Amino acid sequence: MTTIALADRSYEVDGEGFLVDPGAWDEGFAQHMAPAVGIRGALTGEHWDVLRAIRTSYQETGRCPLVYQACCMTGLDVAGLKRLFPAGYLRGACRLAGLTYDEGYRGTAIDRGSLPDATAALGDKVYRVDVRGFLIDPYDWDEGYAQHKALEIKMTGGLSERHWQIIRFLREAFEREQDAPDVHATCEANHLDVEELERLFPDGYHRGALKVAGLRVR
Numbered sequence: 001m002t003t004i005a006l007a008d009r010s011y012e013v014d015g016e017g018f019l020v021d022p023g024a025w026d027e028g029f030a031q032h033m034a035p036a037v038g039i040r041g042a043l044t045g046e047h048w049d050v051l052r053a054i055r056t057s058y059q060e061t062g063r064c065p066l067v068y069q070a071c072c073m074t075g076l077d078v079a080g081l082k083r084l085f086p087a088g089y090l091r092g093a094c095r096l097a098g099l100t101y102d103e104g105y106r107g108t109a110i111d112r113g114s115l116p117d118a119t120a121a122l123g124d125k126v127y128r129v130d131v132r133g134f135l136i137d138p139y140d141w142d143e144g145y146a147q148h149k150a151l152e153i154k155m156t157g158g159l160s161e162r163h164w165q166i167i168r169f170l171r172e173a174f175e176r177e178q179d180a181p182d183v184h185a186t187c188e189a190n191h192l193d194v195e196e197l198e199r200l201f202p203d204g205y206h207r208g209a210l211k212v213a214g215l216r217v218r
Contacts (some may be wrong), residue, residue: 006032018100022058025098025130033096038086047084048098050074054097064099067183068194077201078187078194088182088205090217134216138174141214149212153203159212166190170213180215 001020004011011029012020018037019025030051034043043051054072057065065098067089071077076084085092094100127145128136135141146167150159159167169189173181181189183205187197201208210216 004029004032019098022098025055029098030096037092037095039084039092043083043096050076050081050084050093051097054094054099058097058099064094064097066198066207068198068204071194075152078184078197082182082184088184091182134211135214138214142173145214146212149214153208153211155202155208155212160200163212166192166200166209167213170210170215174213174215180210180213180217182217 001012001014004013006028007167009026011024011026014020017033019029027048031043034047039047043173050070054070057063057069057073065073067078067081070089070093071081078089081089081093085096086119087095090100098183125144127140130136135145150163156161166186169186170181173185183197186192186205187194187210192200197205197209201212203211206217
C-alpha cells in the first residue's frame, strides 16, 4: 500500500492506485487522481455525474455497480463513458470514485487475503481460482472451463455462438496484449451495445464476460 498526502488529507491506495477504504473517499481524491487515469484538466459536470452515481449506488447496495448499471443511471452508453474516462470504466471511473469490483467482498469472510486460493474441479481437470472465482493462471483456460463457469454463475441456456464470439475476442486480445481489453474495446469490436451486454452476461463485464473467459482486469 501507498499513502497519498493531499492538503490536510491522506489516502491509502493499493499498488494500482485504488483506494483501500472506500469510506475515505472525497471529491479531493477524485480531483487528485484524475490525471493518473488520463483526464486532462478539471473534472467536468459530466464526470461528477458519473462519479456520484457510482458512489450513490455503492452506498445503497454495498457493491460497485456494473458498467451497464452505470450507463442506465447516467444516460450514457459505453462510448460515452470511454470519452469521459479514457482509462476505462473500472480503471478510470470506478477508481476515481474510490471503488473497484472488490467492493461487496470487503469486510466479509472472503475479504482480500483472508482465504487461500481455491481449486475448482471441472470434469477430469482441476483449475486454480481465487476466492472470487477468477482463474489464477489465464493460460489454464479452455472451453470446458468457460462452459462450467457459465453454469456456475447461472447463465441459463448455455453459451451461444454470440457468447463465444465475445469470449474468443477476449482471449485473442489477451494473447496479443497480455492484458484484458476494457469494456469499450470489447463492445466496439463486437458491435455490442450495453443492452446486449447485460442480456448476454447478467453479472456484468468483469464478473461475467471476463470471468468466463478466464481473465481478470486486476
